[in-house]
Amino acid sequence: MNDNERIAHEQEVMRQLEAFDTPTITNAVATYPALKEMCLGLYNPNQAGWYTDNRLRCFYPELGPRCGYAVTAVYGMPDASYGRLEFKDILEAIAESPGPVILALKENFLDGMKRRNALIGGNMMTAFKQVGVTAVLGDAPARDIDEMRPLGVQCLFPGVVAGHGPESVEAVNVPVSICGMDIAPREVIHMDENGAVKFPAKYLDAVLEKARLFRERDNGRQEALRKTTDPRALADIMKGIYE
Numbered sequence: 001m002n003d004n005e006r007i008a009h010e011q012e013v014m015r016q017l018e019a020f021d022t023p024t025i026t027n028a029v030a031t032y033p034a035l036k037e038m039c040l041g042l043y044n045p046n047q048a049g050w051y052t053d054n055r056l057r058c059f060y061p062e063l064g065p066r067c068g069y070a071v072t073a074v075y076g077m078p079d080a081s082y083g084r085l086e087f088k089d090i091l092e093a094i095a096e097s098p099g100p101v102i103l104a105l106k107e108n109f110l111d112g113m114k115r116r117n118a119l120i121g122g123n124m125m126t127a128f129k130q131v132g133v134t135a136v137l138g139d140a141p142a143r144d145i146d147e148m149r150p151l152g153v154q155c156l157f158p159g160v161v162a163g164h165g166p167e168s169v170e171a172v173n174v175p176v177s178i179c180g181m182d183i184a185p186r187e188v189i190h191m192d193e194n195g196a197v198k199f200p201a202k203y204l205d206a207v208l209e210k211a212r213l214f215r216e217r218d219n220g221r222q223e224a225l226r227k228t229t230d231p232r233a234l235a236d237i238m239k240g241i242y243e
Helices: 003-017 022-031 087-096 122-130 145-151 201-225 231-238
Strands: 066-076 101-108 133-138 154-157 168-172 176-178 181-183 188-192 195-199
Touching: 003 066, 003 188, 003 201, 022 188, 022 195, 022 201, 066 087, 066 133, 087 101, 087 122, 087 168, 101 176, 101 188, 122 133, 122 145, 133 188, 154 188, 181 195, 188 201, 195 201, 201 231
Parallel strands: 066 101, 101 133, 133 154
Antiparallel strands: 066 168, 066 188, 176 181, 188 195
16 A cells, blocks of 8 residues: 555545544544453553543534644744744645644743633634634634634634734744644644544554444433433443443
8 A cells, every 4th residue: 555545545434433422532542451352452541642621622512523644833022032933834835734734833922921812713723724724723722713613614712812922933834732632743632523633644543443342332321321210220221331
């Protein structure tokens, strides 16, 4: 399989993974490492930074899950001693990446300013969409959520604010940590209203296989749960998940 064939295959698998919610993907990636036939166990589920924490808010739950390759960018306060990078460098990195792209935006501001400085708005999001972005997540607020809504780009941010101050691009396509999740460029991100999870692209086929197994098992378990009101029977059905 040459590079073009590999990327085309990965893109098809990512498209199929968008039929699953993100909790199912986390189950397949690492949530239940003792279930070796169903879970890849790629990370220590309690220690590694492989999925996001509860700081993120999904702006457009109706858009459903997104799955794509990570492109990362870091913003900070303007620095007179460093001006090599600009907004166009982020756009070029997105355009050079295979799609679909999920953009991970990191902000290096002090906490007080970080909570009130919008990382993205309608104009910036329109430009990102034009070069292939299908979803964005970041660790600082956004704005213009009604203006961005028609673009169909899924968003995960801690919240919204009305404004922002001066900022500059500090780095593009470097490892970043966003709300508990450590992300490297070209890793795969899956995200929906529950949050986001990441994993290396080489595991795409295996994640899809395990996600199907988890969906089948969960559907069977919930069907069984709906058939009884007996506490002991319910507990027996749940064994292996919550003891």
